[in-house]
Amino acid sequence: MGWITTIVIRNDCLHNIENDKDFGKTLDKRIREQLRANTTVSVPSGGSHAADVVAQRHNNQTTFICVTGNTAFVVDPDDVPKKLFEKYDKN
Numbered sequence: 390m391g392w393i394t395t396i397v398i399r400n401d402c403l404h405n406i407e408n409d410k411d412f413g414k415t416l417d418k419r420i421r422e423q424l425r426a427n428t429t430v431s432v433p434s435g436g437s438h439a440a441d442v443v444a445q446r447h448n449n450q451t452t453f454i455c456v457t458g459n460t461a462f463v464v465d466p467d468d469v470p471k472k473l474f475e476k477y478d479k480n
Contacts (some may be wrong), residue, residue: 395443403436451478
């Protein structure tokens with residue numbers, strides 16, 4: 390039930406996140422922005438690009454996320470082999 394959010398955290402920035410007393414507020418704001426923008430949104434912390442809010446979906450939707458380099462993106466469903474949906478779709 391409910392919505393889920395996919396977030397990529399850059400481990401190199403964990404020290405910034407740890408020391409950023411406003412990171413939770415910033416993350417909350419960026420999650421809300423991502424829902425409106427429907428595109429990846431950067432989350433800053435300590436002057437660095439600490440995280441990305443990648444996607445939000447209802448829990449009854451199957452979404453494939455590709456993690457590559459320092460970010461991630463939603464894979465177009467038309468590009469996902471039917472066999473993967475059959476194997477991993479739990480809805």
